[in-house]
Amino acid sequence: MTYRLRAGLLAALIATPALAADPPADPPTQPPVTPAAVVAQAPAATWQAIADDELLVMTIEGGRRVVIQLAPAFSPRHVANIQALAKAHWWDGTSINRVQDNYVAQWGDATEKKPMPPGLSVTSADDYALPIANRRLAVTPLPYPDAYAPSTGFVGGWPVAMDGSSAWVPHCYGYVGVGRNVSPDAGTGAELYAVIGQAPRQLDRNIAVVGRVVEGMAHLSSLPRGSGELGFYTPKEHQVPILSLRLASELPEAEQPHFQQMDVASPSFADYLRLRANRKDDFYDRPAGGVDICNAPVPVRAVPVRAVP
Amino acid sequence: MTYRLRAGLLAALIATPALAADPPADPPTQPPVTPAAVVAQAPAATWQAIADDELLVMTIEGGRRVVIQLAPAFSPRHVANIQALAKAHWWDGTSINRVQDNYVAQWGDATEKKPMPPGLSVTSADDYALPIANRRLAVTPLPYPDAYAPSTGFVGGWPVAMDGSSAWVPHCYGYVGVGRNVSPDAGTGAELYAVIGQAPRQLDRNIAVVGRVVEGMAHLSSLPRGSGELGFYTPKEHQVPILSLRLASELPEAEQPHFQQMDVASPSFADYLRLRANRKDDFYDRPAGGVDICNAPVPVRAVPVRAVP
Numbered sequence: 329m330t331y332r333l334r335a336g337l338l339a340a341l342i343a344t345p346a347l348a349a350d351p352p353a354d355p356p357t358q359p360p361v362t363p364a365a366v367v368a369q370a371p372a373a374t375w376q377a378i379a380d381d382e383l384l385v386m387t388i389e390g391g392r393r394v395v396i397q398l399a400p401a402f403s404p405r406h407v408a409n410i411q412a413l414a415k416a417h418w419w420d421g422t423s424i425n426r427v428q429d430n431y432v433a434q435w436g437d438a439t440e441k442k443p444m445p446p447g448l449s450v451t452s453a454d455d456y457a458l459p460i461a462n463r464r465l466a467v468t469p470l471p472y473p474d475a476y477a478p479s480t481g482f483v484g485g486w487p488v489a490m491d492g493s494s495a496w497v498p499h500c501y502g503y504v505g506v507g508r509n510v511s512p513d514a515g516t517g518a519e520l521y522a523v524i525g526q527a528p529r530q531l532d533r534n535i536a537v538v539g540r541v542v543e544g545m546a547h548l549s550s551l552p553r554g555s556g557e558l559g560f561y562t563p564k565e566h567q568v569p570i571l572s573l574r575l576a577s578e579l580p581e582a583e584q585p586h587f588q589q590m591d592v593a594s595p596s597f598a599d600y601l602r603l604r605a606n607r608k609d610d611f612y613d614r615p616a617g618g619v620d621i622c623n624a625p626v627p628v629r630a631v632p633v634r635a636v637p
Numbered sequence: 638m639t640y641r642l643r644a645g646l647l648a649a650l651i652a653t654p655a656l657a658a659d660p661p662a663d664p665p666t667q668p669p670v671t672p673a674a675v676v677a678q679a680p681a682a683t684w685q686a687i688a689d690d691e692l693l694v695m696t697i698e699g700g701r702r703v704v705i706q707l708a709p710a711f712s713p714r715h716v717a718n719i720q721a722l723a724k725a726h727w728w729d730g731t732s733i734n735r736v737q738d739n740y741v742a743q744w745g746d747a748t749e750k751k752p753m754p755p756g757l758s759v760t761s762a763d764d765y766a767l768p769i770a771n772r773r774l775a776v777t778p779l780p781y782p783d784a785y786a787p788s789t790g791f792v793g794g795w796p797v798a799m800d801g802s803s804a805w806v807p808h809c810y811g812y813v814g815v816g817r818n819v820s821p822d823a824g825t826g827a828e829l830y831a832v833i834g835q836a837p838r839q840l841d842r843n844i845a846v847v848g849r850v851v852e853g854m855a856h857l858s859s860l861p862r863g864s865g866e867l868g869f870y871t872p873k874e875h876q877v878p879i880l881s882l883r884l885a886s887e888l889p890e891a892e893q894p895h896f897q898q899m900d901v902a903s904p905s906f907a908d909y910l911r912l913r914a915n916r917k918d919d920f921y922d923r924p925a926g927g928v929d930i931c932n933a934p935v936p937v938r939a940v941p942v943r944a945v946p
Contacts, residue, residue: 429855430810453922473782475927501739501835510919525858526810526931527835530916533923546738546862549834553855607839610819613762614842618784620929622835 363603367627370596375588375629376485382407383576384414384539385585386435388424389569394544395576395585396504396522397628401484402458402497403538405449406506409517410538411575416445418518419573424551428559430525433548434507436518438567444516451506451514456533457494465495468592470601472618476529480621482592487621489532497537500527500622502545506536524549527622542587542628590627600627672912676936679905684897684938685794691716692885693723693848694894695744697733698878703853704885704894705813705831706937710793711767711806712847714758715815718826719847720884725754727827728882733860737868739834742857743816745827747876753825760815760823765842766803774804777901779910781927785838789930791901796930798841806846809836809931811854815845833858836931851896851937899936909936 360366384396400407413419419435422442426434467488469481476498477489488495499505500523507519514536522541541548556562576584590597604624606615669675693705709716722728728744731751735743776797778790785807786798797804808814809832816828823845831850850857865871885893899906913933915924 427859429858456923472784475781475783475929475932476925511922525834527929529929529932530913530921530925532925534916534921549738550736550859550861552859604839607843612839612843613820614765616785616839616841620784620836620838623784623838 360599361603361608363600366596366600366603367590367629370590370594370627374591374594374596375631376591378485378542378587378589378628380577380584380586381411381575383542383585383587384410384573385576385579385583386419386544386573387571388547389571391571392544392547394547395542395587396539397542397587397589398539399486399497399537402486402488402495403455403506403536405451405455406515406517406536406538409448409451410520412445412448413516413518414573414575415578417572417574418442418445419570422570423567424548424561424570425554425564425567426521426558426560427524427548427551427553429553431523431528431559432505432521433524433551434519434521435570436507436520438564444518448516451516451536452512453514455514455536457496459493460490460495461493466593467495468597468601470619470621470624472605472620474621476532482597482626485589485592485626487624487626489529489621494533496533498527498621499523499529499531499535499537500540500625501525502541502625503537504539504541505531506538508535522548527620529622543585543630586631586633588629588631592626597626600624669908670912670917672909675905675909675912676899676938679899679903679936683900683903683905684940685900687794687851687896687898687937689886689893689895690720690884692851692894692896693719693882694885694888694892695728695882696880697856698880700880701853701856703856704851704896705848706851706896706898707848708795708806708846711795711797711804712764712815712845714760714764715824715826715845715847718757718760719829721754721757722825722827723882723884724887726881726883727751727754728879731879732876733857733870733879734863734873734876735830735867735869736833736857736860736863738862740832740837740868741814741830742833742860743828743830744879745816745829747873753827757825760825760845761821762823764823764845766805768802769799769804770802775902776804777906777910779928779930779933781914781929783930785841791906791935794898794901794935796933796935798838798930803842805842807836807930808832808838808840808844808846809849809934810834811850811934812836812846813848813850814840815847817844831857836929838931852894852939895940895942897938897940901935906935909933 382398386394398407422437424435425438467481489498506515508515554561561567605619691707695703707716731746733744734747776790783789788799798807815824817824863870870876914928
């Protein structure tokens with residue numbers, strides 16, 4: 329009963345963010361009919377290198393590797409703090425200490441006493457969204473309604489929600505935000521979490537989103553849920569040690585991961601969005617005619633060697 | 638830094654479906670300001686018993702228990718099949734055989750050869766949505782835009798998406814659907830899955846949604862992701878055995894779980910929705926002013942003894 333189901337469902341999902349297969353050797357003769365096929369067949373020029381100092385490589389207990397792409401264009405002060413913390417090896421020896429089902433996996437210093445390196449920026453609620461009133465933003469619009477914002481789209485490789493004055497990266501599955509105390513504390517960036525469930529968009533503009541997991545998401549999402557209040561691990565022996573957290577640019581060359589993201593202004597991305605909103609393969613009887621901003625993840629792929637810019 | 642964060646985030650999430658704490662002994666003197674507080678303080682009359690023959694109790698390896706509430710009002714033929722399969726103990730000895738990150742955990746007979754009990758209904762695409770053109774449906778509307786449907790709301794304890802002619806239960810986190818082959822096969826109900834990530838709403842009206850997990854969701858969502866294509870467990874030794882799957886009504890009385898759901902026509906539910914869309918506690922600087930249908934789960938709670946109807 330299910331083998332063809334399985335083939336059908338292949339079209340139904342690309343993980344968030346999508347990891348594409350290598351492009352085929354020969355150009356396709358038929359236009360692709362699934363989002364996955366669009367990604368697989370996208371020309372090389374569609375792909376943009378992600379800077380190695382915008383990638384965090386977190387290695388947790390068991391040698392499991394999680395790679396996070398940072399979003400300095402949207403959260404410059406938090407990202408600068410995170411880069412400084414990574415360079416100081418601040419997270420080494422800390423832990424994943426909270427996993428709450430359908431919400432977040434959170435990591436940092438569970439003792440809350442570890443000294444910070446000097447020079448971190450002070451942040452505020454101004455860091456939760458990017459002012460756009462007086463600038464031209466190259467937006468690829470997503471022309472479907474959203475319950476949380478007047479409009480949504482894509483800017484520079486990132487999903488965005490927007491009102492007339494600002495743009496912000498929404499809390500989608502696999503996206504990484506900054507834990508904080510009650511307002512006006514906006515957090516340093518030392519306490520981070522990744523979304524592991526339905527997008528908690530109510531956190532948008534109440535917390536800084538600083539990046540997204542591009543590899544190893546399942547190492548976070550499949551962790552045991554914590555038995556303490558809000559999913560904190562109790563006893564603390566359940567905490568999952570972080571062995572190291574580094575900028576990819578600071579790793580030995582042989583250990584550096586390299587990633588590319590799809591150009592959101594490309595024809596391939598337009599095709600991808602169209603098919604995300606209107607599934608056309610044999611499995612689907614009824615195309616939805618729309619797609620949520622968190623259900624159209626920007627395709628990201630690992631590449632063996634960093635492309636020459 | 639994070640202890641108050643933790644208290645703040647308490648307001649930010651109720652698991653899907655929400656399990657409420659016991660009501661307080663004394664009536665509150667302040668109106669509740671968080672969705673969780675609304676649920677905790679809801680009067681007894683707000684809660685509706687869920688029928689024991691609409692609850693499936695699945696016990697998987699290690700004695701872990703998952704309880705699923707069925708939705709016969711929306712998927713009567715699939716639900717009747719599932720009740721028949723449970724009474725035949727059909728799932729005993731089958732397995733959870735697929736877990737794909739940010740998508741589904743799926744179970745059933747991995748060999749696809751196990752004979753079905755006699756008398757199952759034949760299903761079709763007509764079973765994916767409820768015709769509503771000629772009936773009055775008591776809808777509690779959710780007045781926010783949705784990318785997938787003209788309108789959304791709640792009917793008889795369930796979230797619904799609607800167009801002018803039909804209503805269907807959306808694919809939200811923790812919701813259970815019926816695996817199928819390519820169209821026109823709509824599946825018997827023997828192959829089931831639970832959503833473990835961002836709501837894959839593109840499946841709405843392409844697959845029958847038959848229920849939701851009301852207990853033990855983390856036993857599914859934290860399973861290791863399968864290493865095979867589409868998250869299928871390979872080798873098959875990774876499959877997670879299902880020890881038994883029963884209707885709650887067929888269990889010995891001492892083992893029967895009992896659940897209640899919040900009346901979606903109650904003032905408490907109206908308060909709950911309002912606060913889900915507009916967080917007001919100290920943690921939130923900026924209420925969203927809206928909420929997605931999959932981010933306002935109908936509160937469900939376990940109760941020690943089935944209420945007399």
